[in-house]
Amino acid sequence: MHVNFTETVLRDANQSLIATRMPFSDFEDILETLDSAGYYSLECWGGATFDSCLRYLSEDPWERLRKIKAKVKNTKLQMLLRGQNLLGYKHYPDDVVRSFVAHAAKNGIDIFRVFDALNDFRNIEVAVDEILKQGAHAQGCICYTTSPIHNLEKYAQLGKQLEQMGVNSICIKDMAGILGPQEAFDLITALKQSVKIPVFLHTHCTTGLGPITYLKAVEAGCDGIDTAISSFSGGTSQPATETLNYALLQAGFETSLKKDSLKKINDFFKPLKTNYLASGQMDSFVLGTETDALTYQVPGGMLSNLIAQLKAQKSIDRLDEVLSETPRVREDLGYPPLVTPMSQMVGVQAVSNVLAGERYKNVSKEVKAYLKGEYGKAPGKVNPDLIKKVLGDEEVVTSRFADTLEPLFEKTKQELGELAVSDEDVLSYIAFPQIAEKFFLERKERQSRTVSYSIIKKQGELK
Numbered sequence: 001m002h003v004n005f006t007e008t009v010l011r012d013a014n015q016s017l018i019a020t021r022m023p024f025s026d027f028e029d030i031l032e033t034l035d036s037a038g039y040y041s042l043e044c045w046g047g048a049t050f051d052s053c054l055r056y057l058s059e060d061p062w063e064r065l066r067k068i069k070a071k072v073k074n075t076k077l078q079m080l081l082r083g084q085n086l087l088g089y090k091h092y093p094d095d096v097v098r099s100f101v102a103h104a105a106k107n108g109i110d111i112f113r114v115f116d117a118l119n120d121f122r123n124i125e126v127a128v129d130e131i132l133k134q135g136a137h138a139q140g141c142i143c144y145t146t147s148p149i150h151n152l153e154k155y156a157q158l159g160k161q162l163e164q165m166g167v168n169s170i171c172i173k174d175m176a177g178i179l180g181p182q183e184a185f186d187l188i189t190a191l192k193q194s195v196k197i198p199v200f201l202h203t204h205c206t207t208g209l210g211p212i213t214y215l216k217a218v219e220a221g222c223d224g225i226d227t228a229i230s231s232f233s234g235g236t237s238q239p240a241t242e243t244l245n246y247a248l249l250q251a252g253f254e255t256s257l258k259k260d261s262l263k264k265i266n267d268f269f270k271p272l273k274t275n276y277l278a279s280g281q282m283d284s285f286v287l288g289t290e291t292d293a294l295t296y297q298v299p300g301g302m303l304s305n306l307i308a309q310l311k312a313q314k315s316i317d318r319l320d321e322v323l324s325e326t327p328r329v330r331e332d333l334g335y336p337p338l339v340t341p342m343s344q345m346v347g348v349q350a351v352s353n354v355l356a357g358e359r360y361k362n363v364s365k366e367v368k369a370y371l372k373g374e375y376g377k378a379p380g381k382v383n384p385d386l387i388k389k390v391l392g393d394e395e396v397v398t399s400r401f402a403d404t405l406e407p408l409f410e411k412t413k414q415e416l417g418e419l420a421v422s423d424e425d426v427l428s429y430i431a432f433p434q435i436a437e438k439f440f441l442e443r444k445e446r447q448s449r450t451v452s453y454s455i456i457k458k459q460g461e462l463k
C-alpha cells in the first residue's frame, strides 16, 4: 500500500513553532528541492500565513503564493481554509467566499483543506462547491474531539455527509494531538468502511502520541499523513517526515519520497532553526512533549492560555477549579471541538465562571453569538437554561447564518477605489481591513521611492 506525505514546514510547522514569522526570502532557495522530493502536496498557505504576511512581514500573501507556484511546478500546493470564516474568525457572505476560493485557485492553490470548528457542514458547502467549480481538489475536514456524544458511528456519519457533498478526500483534523494510536486505528477503519474516497490524517506531536498514531492509522488504511521536515518537527509541530518515511518503508508500505532530497531539505532548514532559536522567535518550550493535555483533555495551547489568564488576574491558585469547570462549560455548549475559536470561548468562560463566584454571571459577546446560533449548529444539545438566561426572549438562528449576510465584494471594491490595485487586494482588505490598508499605503510608499530613485539614477547618468 502507498502512503502519501504532505509537508507542513511552510505552513503548520511554521505556524506552530515560530508563530508563522518565516519570511519568503528564508525558504525561497529550497522550493525547487521541495518540489522534486516526491511529496503528495506542500501545505504552504492559509491558516495564519495570510494574516502574518500582511501584519508582520510586509509581504503580499497573494504574491507569496504566486512566487511559490513559479518554483513548485509539479507538486500540488495546499492551503487550509476555515470554511465560511475563510482565514478569519467571523462568517463572510457567500460572494466573498466564492471570490476568495476562485482567486486562491487562480493564483496557484491545487488542494483546499476546508474545515468548520463545529463540524457544521453548512459552513463549508459554498466553499466546497466553488472549489469543485474551479476544478481544484476539495478536502473536507472532520475536526476530532472526544465527548460522550462523539463516537465512531457519529464520525462515520460525518464522513458520509462529506462524501455526499462531493469532496475529493477527507481529512481527520486532530489539532491538539490528543488522538491516540488505537483510537486512530478504530476511527480510520470505521471511515474506510463508510466512504470510498481517500482519508488523510493530520495530527501534532504536542502530547507525544503523533508518530505512533500515524503508524496505526496507516495500518488501518489511512491514505496520507502530514509531516514536517525533522528540524521543524516535534513538539507543537508535526511528526518528522524522514522518521515516518523510514518507519513506514520498514513496515512494508510504499512512499514516493526521495531520501537524498529530504536530507538536502533538512540541511537547509537546520541553520534557520538555530537562527530562530537564537533570536527568540522560536521558544524551546514549544519543542517539548506536554502530556498534561491527556490528563485534562484540553489542548496544550488552551491550557497555556488558561494559565496565562489566571496569572494575569493573580489567581493561578484557582487553576484546578478552572480545569474542572472547563468540561462543564463545554457540556453546556453542546460539546464543541476545542479548536479556534471555540477553545478560546470555552476557556474564557470557565475562568470567568470560577473567578466571578457565579456561573455565567458574565458572558462574552462571542458566547452569546454562539448561543444565538451564529456560529452554526452545536454538535450536541445546548443547555436550555443557559440559552434562557443569556438570550431571554431573543430568537435563536437555526438557518445557515451566512444566508442572513448581504453581498460584500463589489461594494468593498467600489469603496476602496484606487487603494486596491487588484481583486486580490479587495479580498485582503475584507479579511483584515486595518492591516491591509496599512500594507497598501506602505507598498505605495515603497514603490514611489523606487521610482524616484530610478529617475535620480537616470539623471545622474545623463550628466
Ligand code: CO
Binding pocket: 012, 174, 175, 202, 203, 204
Ligand atoms: Co494543525
